[in-house]
Amino acid sequence: MASAVKDSRTGYGTLLRTPGAWTFLLPGFLARQPFAMLTIGIVLLVESTTGSYGTAGAVSAATGVSMALFAPQGGKLADRFGQRAVLIPGVLVHVAGVCALITLALTHAPLWALFAVAVPTGASTPQVGPMVRARWASRLGGSPLMPTAAAFESVTDEFTFVVGPVLATALCTGIHPAAGLVAEAALTLAGGLLFASQRRSQPPVHRHRAGDRPRVSALSVPGVRVLIVAFLGIGAVFGGMQVSLTAFTQHIGQPGINGVLYGIFAGGNMLAGIACGLIAWKVGPRRRLLVAYGLLALATTPLWAVTAVPLLGAVGLVVGLCIAPALITGYTLVESLVPAAARTEAFTWLTGAVALGQAAAATSAGQLADRFGPSTGFLVPLAGTALALTVLLALRAHLLPRSSTRTAAGPAHGTDAQVPAVSDARERELART
Structure with a gap:
């Protein structure tokens, strides 16, 4: 077994030759584009009809927060009833919500009405990214290709958040303020239904039978709760960087370079993601996460003190x-920590944690920038990652796979078989990783 793993190739070419992969990758890529278009589309439309960035930001934030809070519930339902059963009604509700939001904004409806529609619109946003990750986990299992798949998905997400906002902005400014949301609804409908139609690649449904043990929730796994804290810190980096770079470039009278600086930041993320998928790791994922997170916290330290644009770009x-x-690495750990019956839920908790951390950081960084100057907003990424790193170090034992977290929904029959407990020798080996 060890020699088989050692000789296995873990590159992107091998990953993309996985049987059936393209049947969900292409529809999944199309269906996840709207995820990055929604909030910016709302900001541009509502600002054009109300003349207030504050109102636009509040409506957009309501959508983002409801998305983060309700996404794990959708993931839990997808694990229980299947992705298709959740995705189709979710897509229809989301498209209806976007259409209602467009109508209310263009007819200058009161703010409470916009909020009333924004909440279900965000809550029903299809969580295609976590669903794609769950399909990879179902197909690859304990294969050494899992870190490569996680890297591939990270790069895809980052590319989505580069293309989506640019497309939405171009449509809103070049055609009509509502054009970005119209395109978002159309892509959600077409991509979501196409992705839902790929039944063969979706993970098996783990149905609860009479006499089975109670169904395991991803949130009941201690390692998932630790990872949620880590991903909140990562979200703090995204939100803090977005707001602080905007405030900094406006303060120095060069708002046009904001996109360049954020593009450099996002480009670094993409390059590192590509590199991670090309490396055959010999270090365990828990140690990789602790080292990577420590470096992330260290890298955010000098941001608040940088005043030169080239140096800020480099940092x-x-x-x-x-x-x-x-x-x-956080996404990779899910495969070993969470039973198959709860993996989609686990992935949505992590994705939601990034969104929630991003929203909280954007608000905090904006308040700091307004009161104490633009550079103080950069303290938010530092504080978020430092606190998360402290939790990671204190609770790192929960990131080891345990027999209790490897137990599926029921006794050993069908797809709900119980995974054997990890041996004491294996536990000691994992403890060194």
Whole structure:
């Protein structure tokens, strides 16, 4: 077994030759584009109809927070009833919500009405990224290709968040303020239904039978709770960087270079993600996460003190390079910590944690920048990662696979078989990773 793993190739070419992979990768890529278009589309539309960035930001934030809070519940339902059963009604509700939001904004409806529609619109946002990750986990199992798949998905997510906002902005400014959300709804409908139609690649449904043990929730796994804290810190980096770079470039009278600086930051994240997928790791994922997160916290330290644009770009690049290894390794750990019956839920908890951390950091960084100057907003990524690193170090034992977290929904029959307990020797080996 060890020699088989050692000789296995873990590159992207091998990953993409996985049987059936392209049947869910292409529809999944199309269906996840709207995820990055929604909030910016709302900001541009609501600002154009109300003339207030504050109102636009509040409506957008309501959508983002409801998305983060309700996504894990959708993931839990997908594990229980299947991705298709959850995705199709979710897509229809989301498209209806976006259409209602467009109508209310264009007819100058009161703010409470916009909030009333924004909440279900965000809550029903299809969580295609976590569903794709769950399909990879189902197909690859304990294969050494899992870190490569996690890296591939991280790069795909980052590319989505580069292309989506640019597309939405171009449509809103070049055609009509509502064009970005119209495109978001159309892509959600077409991509979501196409992805849902790929039944063969979706993970098996773990149905609860009479006499089975109570169904395991991903949140009941201690390691998942630790990873949620880590991903909140990563979200703090994204949100803090977005707001602080905007405030900094406006303060120095060069708002046009904001996109360049954030692009350098995002580019570093993408490059590191690609590199992570090409490396055949010999170090265990828990140790990789602790080292990567420590480097991320260290990289955010000088941000608040940097005043020169070239130097800020260089530091931002280093921060971006440190994010991907932490993010990818966190997703990789889910496969060993969480039973198959709860993996989609686990992935949505992590994705939601990033979104929630991003929203909280954006608000905090904005308040700091307004009161104490633009550079103080950069303290938010430092504080978020430092606190998360402290939790990771204190609770790192929970990131080891345990027999209790490897137990599926029921006794040993069908797909709900119980995974054997990890041996004491194996536990000692894992403890060194």
